[in-house]
Amino acid sequence: MHSLDLAPSDLRILIAVHRERSFSAAAISLGLTQSAVSHAIRSAERKVGVVLFDRGRGGALPTAAGESVVTHARRVLRLLETMGREAQTVASGQASGVLRLATFRSAAVYLLPSVLERFSIKHPQVDIEVAIVRDVDRGLAGEVADGKADLALATVAPTTEIPASLISAELFAEPYWLIHPPKLSDLRLLPLITWDENCSEETKKWLAAQEWEPPKTIPAADDSVVLSMVAHGLGFAVMPRLSVANCDSRIAVQRLDGQTPTRHVGYVTTPEMAPTLAVREFIRVLRDCLTVPASATL
Amino acid sequence: MHSLDLAPSDLRILIAVHRERSFSAAAISLGLTQSAVSHAIRSAERKVGVVLFDRGRGGALPTAAGESVVTHARRVLRLLETMGREAQTVASGQASGVLRLATFRSAAVYLLPSVLERFSIKHPQVDIEVAIVRDVDRGLAGEVADGKADLALATVAPTTEIPASLISAELFAEPYWLIHPPKLSDLRLLPLITWDENCSEETKKWLAAQEWEPPKTIPAADDSVVLSMVAHGLGFAVMPRLSVANCDSRIAVQRLDGQTPTRHVGYVTTPEMAPTLAVREFIRVLRDCLTVPASATL
DNA sequence: CTTGTTCCATGAATCCTGCTCATGGATGGC
DNA sequence: GCCATCCATGAGCAGGATTCATGGAACAAG
Secondary structure, three states: OOOOOOOOOHHHHHHHHHHHOHHHHHHHHHHHHHHHHHHHHHHHHHHHHOOOOOEEEEEEEEOOHHHHHHHHHHOOOOOOOOHHHHHHHHHHHOEEEEEEEOHHHHHHHOOOOHHHHHHHHHHOOOEOOOOOOOOOOOOHHHHHHHOOOOEEEEEOOOOOOOOOOOOOEEEEEEEEEEEEOOOOOOOOHOEEEEEOOOOHHHHHHHHHHHHOOOOOOEEOOOHHHHHHHHHHOOOOEEEEEHHHOOOOOOOEEEOOOOOOOEEEEEEEEOOOOOOHHHHHHHHHHHHHHHHHHHHHHH | OOOOOOHHHHHHHHHHHHHHOOHHHHHHHHOOOOHHHHHHHHHHHHHHHOOOOEOOOEEEEEHHHHHHHHHHHHHHHHHHHHHHHHHHHHHHHOOOEEEEEOHHHHHHHHHHHHHHHHHHOOOOOEEEEEEOOOOOOHHHHHHHOOOOOOOEEEEEEEEOOOOOOEEEEEEEEEEEEEEOOOOOHHHHHEEEEEEEOOHHHHHHHHHOOOOOOOOOOOEEHHHHHHHHHHHOOOOOEEEEEHHOOOOOOOOOOEEOOOOEEEEEEEEOOOOOOOHHHHHHHHHHHHHHHOOOOOOOOO
């Protein structure tokens, strides 16, 4: 088991060079000399037996192998970090430290408050940092995969593919609803208001299935803007229930005909974090809150 | 991100002490002095901020925190190892190194040969070590969880629970069959032959559902022994199809009545190994071979 | 072409960390 | 009480990591 003797400091240097695309910039960002970085990279390359960065005039570009190594390096550092946190958790018998949570707007607004309240009563030592992230592209799962968050509350199916190297499970499924201004002659004459998020794909699918082609499509920044635009009579939209939660009286809500699409919301985390007490407890509280959701007041 | 500056050598020392339950024995096993180990453990404990081993007369016993740290440490080392392997793989464009595969007997005998042949043609640089492990207790998944294997072919449901910190997926499901000597008066008078493996639970369940109480139960060492005993007329058995593959003519095979139990066979691997080229390719070849299985000659 | 700038590489000097050596204290068997 | 067997600790040493002081290469501007 000759497990590649790269110390955490070496890994940090690799990551810094990767980030800065430059030995000297990496050196500054770490408070080292350019020489130290150069030596460290060279010794790392000798140990791995592969060139990790192409040095050129413009700085240092990671090779394919370099990319791979840096990805692993980040993971090693995260694992070391959770190792420390977990040790303290186990020793003190209670979770402590920081839990970085990423989620989409509507969950943060309508779902999280009660969850956070219950969680912080049970685990006052845990600081929760909530990041609201739009679920586009790799979206929330990407946030976790990149190590920017420990846990995400996200759409887990069917639009979004969760990479196999992450752990996820569904928490609940919710229907999409049709929302529109209350007084209307023919809904089909109204423009469709969309927003750029993974789950908005469902909107299009359902409309297509209904052979409903809106006269116009208006893009909005996020789901709360969509709501506001609908409230002002600018058009209609198809949105997941959570986004429609406690919206104002100028909006009429109506079930979808036919094959009602549903959005599946769940959590996503890394294999490193999953066995962690803080994460397990947070998921437990989430589940508890969802059986009797405070947001069931729709 | 103060990620706990424990170098690989420190981690190895922690693991050795955990294994040997003694500073001095660990020192010997690592070719160090007892003093070095003592210093290292003390400094590790200062860094983590927690006592990791209770020192007493009889040596050093890991505390709960120590257990947790060592588990993580093993994982860090494995991750560093795959980091190196992957770097070489990416740089050379082809998988190389060792792939440690654990599986149960019948898969190794009837499934693997064709898979291994195809895989080694595609990836001649990869050495595959096959370990045949009986699937009892934590069984094959445990083999992977403990880092003794990179990939396991195992029963993934419903008997065995795969821990959430591992990655697994089903490859195929197969029915259980009833096997017995060909000429018989009443099957219910024959003894049941069982063997000690997780999937043999299914046998009992099905018999119970049929209200079939065999007059006697004979335990055998493994499934091949069961087959041989049935062939010699010593009793009957309920076995998954794969175990029954190409068994001899002195055995009669028959479908089960009622709710036919099925065994779900899949792969199990770690999140570290899953994105690895060697593992991904092996699973691909597995899947390919299963759509047109060479063992479809039953 | 020259000069200057901005990269990284390299060798020698220095500093610090990790190891060994040589002890000492604690615990328990005989 | 003596001895064996643990681990702890401090001093000293050696080697690896970092810095310092250079040098070479690529490129842009004059």
